[in-house]
Amino acid sequence: MEAAQFWQLVAAARDRATDPDNADDVARHATALLATRPPEVIVAAQQTLWNLMAESFTNPLWAAAYVINGGCSDDGFDYFRGWLILQGRDVFERAVADPDTLADVPVVRAAASEFDSFEGEAALAIAFDAYPAATGRPLPDDAFTIDYPDLDPAWSFDFDDCAEMARRLPRLAALYPPEAQPVRTPAPSAVPPHPRPIYGSGWSP
Numbered sequence: 001m002e003a004a005q006f007w008q009l010v011a012a013a014r015d016r017a018t019d020p021d022n023a024d025d026v027a028r029h030a031t032a033l034l035a036t037r038p039p040e041v042i043v044a045a046q047q048t049l050w051n052l053m054a055e056s057f058t059n060p061l062w063a064a065a066y067v068i069n070g071g072c073s074d075d076g077f078d079y080f081r082g083w084l085i086l087q088g089r090d091v092f093e094r095a096v097a098d099p100d101t102l103a104d105v106p107v108v109r110a111a112a113s114e115f116d117s118f119e120g121e122a123a124l125a126i127a128f129d130a131y132p133a134a135t136g137r138p139l140p141d142d143a144f145t146i147d148y149p150d151l152d153p154a155w156s157f158d159f160d161d162c163a164e165m166a167r168r169l170p171r172l173a174a175l176y177p178p179e180a181q182p183v184r185t186p187a188p189s190a191v192p193p194h195p196r197p198i199y200g201s202g203w204s205p
Contacts, residue, residue: 001037001044003052007089009033009045014088021107026086027122034130042134046127047144049085053124056081056096057148059155060168064099066159067172068108069117076119083120103171112175 001009013030014020034042057077065072065080072080084092087105094101102108111118131139157164166173 006048023120031130035133042131043143050146059151061099079119079121082123083118100169100171
């Protein structure tokens with residue numbers, strides 16, 4: 001499954017979802033749709049998913065997730081990118097190119113006043129769940145590989161530095177001013193190195 005086909009799958013799942021802003025609902029429909037495809041296509045979809053996860057592994061996007069979610073651990077960043085993938089190709093590609101464009105996404109704008117956060121852990125298990133549904137067997141251990149890029153050292157600063165965040169992500173910082181945010185569990189003051197996990201046999205979200 002090439003990237004274009006994967007994005008068609010996400011679009012079809014969003015069309016079928018009762019609430020396309022509900023990541024779990026979109027992931028459930030994507031899983032059901034993918035389970036109707038041949039096993040080799042499901043395996044290819046797993047690789048494509050994690051190619052997108054690697055493509056979106058940037059610290060400007062991590063900074064945006066930190067602003068929007070009021071903090072963002074390494075696992076939280078994985079789940080945020082899962083949510084982002086389920087928003088569809090246009091939102092994903094614009095956000096990877098310029099994370100500040102997330103300020104244009106209606107659900108993000110609405111969440112600013114509700115203090116909602118965005119996670120799409122279920123997105124990471126679409127192929128993992130579709131494969132046994134289609135074949136009765138678990139997804140093969142060697143179904144995919146992932147190679148995260150190095151993070152940009154120019155973005156290695158304290159994400160709690162509001163002035164710096166406002167300089168780099170002005171629209172998101174204006175949408176989520178720190179004084180308007182509720183007190184949340186403190187997140188790390190700087191982005192930690194990612195452990196680069198390889199999800200395989202036995203992993204479930």
